[in-house]
Amino acid sequence: MPIYDYLCHECGHEFEGLVRKEIEITDCPSCHGNDLERLLSMPSVHSEARKERSMRAARKRDKIQATEREYTQRQYELNHDD
Numbered sequence: 001m002p003i004y005d006y007l008c009h010e011c012g013h014e015f016e017g018l019v020r021k022e023i024e025i026t027d028c029p030s031c032h033g034n035d036l037e038r039l040l041s042m043p044s045v046h047s048e049a050r051k052e053r054s055m056r057a058a059r060k061r062d063k064i065q066a067t068e069r070e071y072t073q074r075q076y077e078l079n080h081d082d
């Protein structure tokens, strides 16, 4: 679910809003004004950061699996070295 940053033109309050199924947030949590602007520059920053984090997690996972595979292979070779 995309998280967007909103700016309320009525009170100047900036907040993050989760947009569920394309339903826009229409009122400010601070003053309940309806003059909101969705700041379009932020979602890409958020998703880039998320992508970077998940890629790092995936790489770490791959490394662990590779190590386990290597270990299993080595055990197999040791046990069948005749």
Ligand SMILES: [Zn+2]
Binding pocket: 008, 009, 010, 011, 012, 013, 028, 029, 030, 031, 032, 033
């Ligand atoms: Zn406001």
